Amino acid sequence: MNFELTDDHLSVQKLTREFAAKTIxxxxxxxxxxxxxxxxxxxxxxxxxxxxxxxxxxxxGAGMDYISLGLxxxxxxxxxxxxxxxxxxxxxxxxxxxxxxxxxxxxxxYLTPQxxxxxxxxxxxxxxxxxxxxxxxxTTAVKRGDRYIxxxxxxxxxxxxxxxxxxxxxxxxxxxxxxxxxxxxxxxxVERPFAGVTTGSIHGKLGVRAGNTGWVAMQDVEVxxxxxxxxxxxxxxxxxxxxxxxxxxxxxxxxxLIRACLDACVTYSHTRKAFEVPxxxxxxxxxxxxxxxAGFQISRLLWLKAGWMRNVGLRATRETALAKWIACEQAxxxxxxxxxxxxAYGFSDEYPVERFYRNAKGASIxxxxxxxxxxxxxxxxxxxxxxxxxxxxxPPWPFGDGV
Ligand code: CAA
Numbered sequence: 001m002n003f004e005l006t007d008d009h010l011s012v013q014k015l016t017r018e019f020a021a022k023t024i025x026x027x028x029x030x031x032x033x034x035x036x037x038x039x040x041x042x043x044x045x046x047x048x049x050x051x052x053x054x055x056x057x058x059x060x061g062a063g064m065d066y067i068s069l070g071l072x073x074x075x076x077x078x079x080x081x082x083x084x085x086x087x088x089x090x091x092x093x094x095x096x097x098x099x100x101x102x103x104x105x106x107x108x109x110y111l112t113p114q115x116x117x118x119x120x121x122x123x124x125x126x127x128x129x130x131x132x133x134x135x136x137x138x139t140t141a142v143k144r145g146d147r148y149i150x151x152x153x154x155x156x157x158x159x160x161x162x163x164x165x166x167x168x169x170x171x172x173x174x175x176x177x178x179x180x181x182x183x184x185x186x187x188x189x190v191e192r193p194f195a196g197v198t199t200g201s202i203h204g205k206l207g208v209r210a211g212n213t214g215w216v217a218m219q220d221v222e223v224x225x226x227x228x229x230x231x232x233x234x235x236x237x238x239x240x241x242x243x244x245x246x247x248x249x250x251x252x253x254x255x256x257l258i259r260a261c262l263d264a265c266v267t268y269s270h271t272r273k274a275f276e277v278p279x280x281x282x283x284x285x286x287x288x289x290x291x292x293x294a295g296f297q298i299s300r301l302l303w304l305k306a307g308w309m310r311n312v313g314l315r316a317t318r319e320t321a322l323a324k325w326i327a328c329e330q331a332x333x334x335x336x337x338x339x340x341x342x343x344a345y346g347f348s349d350e351y352p353v354e355r356f357y358r359n360a361k362g363a364s365i366x367x368x369x370x371x372x373x374x375x376x377x378x379x380x381x382x383x384x385x386x387x388x389x390x391x392x393x394x395p396p397w398p399f400g401d402g403v
Contacts (some may be wrong), residue, residue, distance in 0.1 A: 005071075010054070011292070012068040016075035019048055024079045026082045029349055031210040032080075035203060037162065041083065046117020047324075051090055055099060056399040059107055061115035065397040066310035070252035070303050075289030077253035077360040078260045081359035082211030082251035088367070089158040090114065092246040093123035094167050099403070100394050101187075101238055110165060110189055121247070122163035122256070123237050124190075124216050132135040132154070132372050136241060139170035139218070141188060148228065151194075156366065160199045164190045167242065168218070169235045176233075185235035189227040196221035207358035230392075237379055241392065241395045244317050246367045247324040248306050254327035255299040257356055264353055265341045266276075272357030279341070290335040290342060295330030302326055313396030317382040318380050318387055323375035328363040335360040 005013070023044045031038055045051050045149035054069040055061025069091060077084035090181060098111040098121075115117040130136035139152025150170055157166070168190050171177040176184025202212040230238050266289065269280035279285045302323035309316035322387045337348035346353045364370040379385035 004216070008064065009067060009071055013075060014066060015048070016050065016072045019044070020079040021078050022077070022084065025082045028080055029333045029352075029355075031281045032082075032355055033209075033349065035205070035209045037082070037212040039162065041146065042117070042120060042162070043396060044087065049117075051094070051120075052115030053110070054088075054091065054397075055095055056395075057117040058399070058403065059115045060101070063399065065307075066248075066302065066394070067307040068183065069188070070343045071306045073249045073252040074256035074259070074300075077256035079226075080355075081253065081257065083363070084125060084249065084256070085158050085208060085211050088246050088249040088253070089122050089163075090120055092249040093242045093367075094121035096245040096394060097167060097238060097242045098189075098229070099388050100291065102235075103227060106189065106229065108313055112296065118161060119164040120161045120162055121241060122157055122166045124157050124168040125164045125242075125274045126156050127153060128215075129362055132176075132369055134169075134236060135185070136183050137169060137185070139168065140174065140177075141170040141186055141223070143217035143225070144151035146225045147222045148186075148225065148288065150188065150190065150218045150223055150360075152159070152218055154216040156202070157199075157214055157216050159212050160216050161201050162212050163192065165189055166216055167229065167238075169239050170233035170403070172232050172235075182236035183233045185239070187234045187235040187238040188227040188281050189229060190216075190218065190221060190223055190224050194221050194223065205362075207355070208364045209358075237392075243301045243368055244320050245394070247373075248298075248310070248316075249304065250304065250363050250367050251303040251320065251323035251327040253305060254324075254331040254360070255296055256330045257360055257400070258292055258296040258299060258327075258334040258368050261331075261338040261356055262289065262296060263340050264351065264356075265289055265292065268345075268351070269312065271282055288341055291337060292334045295334050299323070299330050310394050311397045313393060314389070315393065318376070321373045323370070323380065324368065325370055325377065329370060331360040333363055363389075 009208030030104050049062040052061035053064050057063040073084050095114050114121045127137050141148040142149050171184050172186040196219040198217045273280050306316045306319045306323050335357040
């Protein structure tokens with residue numbers, strides 16, 4: 001067993017770390033205060049190949065492995081969750097799915113510009129009244145000739161006002177919809193310019209304020225049949241597949257957030273004095289710092305294992321859900337303790353820890369709540385949920401010619 005990162009991994013880590021410090025950190029506090037997404041960051045991400053980091057070179061990607069994607073997520077979220085969310089949505093929820101489920105036409109038309117960062121992709125599953133309960137979605141996709149007519153509204157969509165196209169889910173079989181049979185759901189690529197698509201941003205969020213989150217409404221949107229991803233009725237499985245990849249990026253990003261909390265607290269506790277000594281010497285502060293160290297190490301091991309499983313072509317639904325649950329929970333704890341270590345200063349945005357605290361909360365909700373991940377673990381352990389062989393898989397790394 002080899003726990004060492006390769007030279008390529010170390011180089012991805014270094015480059016993304018430098019990128020985040022140079023491109024994302026400047027002006028971040030103001031963007032967060034003003035709830036402002038900076039499109040320029042996307043342009044710079046595209047220029048530095050991050051948006052196609054683990055996509056095959058054949059499709060314009062950088063050809064790195066899935067662990068490189070995790071490392072990039074860690075480094076981006078070390079600076080800001082909003083930046084990591086871009087990778088979660090564009091690569092995790094969308095591009096990896098087109099790579100695995102898309103046909104040749106879809107890979108050429110959509111995946112290739114996505115991998116090059118020329119087009120930005122998002123994902124629309126959740127609706128105003130359906131999040132965890134995927135079969136509760138109301139969006140419909142009725143086949144008419146060589147088109148599907150989509151009607152519905154998607155909510156809490158990252159990059160809603162930014163993305164060029166969305167992978168959306170809706171019912172193609174209304175009888176199955178009424179029976180809550182998930183084999184009636186299908187997946188489609190919907191382009192922003194399609195008539196009947198409107199989007200908007202959500203304001204007043206607790207966190208991810210330098211990111212864009214919103215809604216996508218579809219009214220009688222005509223989607224060409226060639227934009228159906230997979231077969232009719234495979235939408236639920238595709239959504240689960242998307243979420244598995246998205247959860248992986250959230251887990252890795254959360255490890256980065258914990259490390260950011262730890263580093264901020266180490267610096268602060270060496271300089272801030274109380275009772276005539278640096279607070280680093282007080283045992284209750286040490287306890288919080290020890291918890292952050294443990295949280296980071298555990299979270300990293302969990303997401304690395306899930307990344308390694310992807311590289312070798314193993315299904316990692318169970319391991320990814322565990323990594324997501326634990327890393328997000330540890331990030332919430334680390335962020336809350338960071339504010340505590342910083343005392344009153346942690347309560348203001350003079351220090352980044354209050355932003356970490358607000359951002360950490362979201363990750364225990366989006367891409368599958370903490371409760372969903374826990375239920376999955378219990379059901380695996382109890383034998384209610386079986387580790388199924390995957391029929392549609394992420395291509396193992398290194399990518400072969402058949403990808
Ligand atoms: N890859 C491929 N196939 C998969 C899969 C994966 N990762 N996960 C499941 N499947 C397949 C299964 O193998 C199964 O196929 P077969 O029947 O052919 O064997 C089929 O899909 C059904 O899977 P399950 O039996 O696991 O389905 P379930 O009904 O037990 O799932 C659930 C229940 C775990 C609660 C699931 O519905 C779930 O994860 N819900 C949470 C959804 C969620 O995360 N929503 C929020 C996402 S969007 C969002 O958060 C918005 C935002 O980012 C802002």
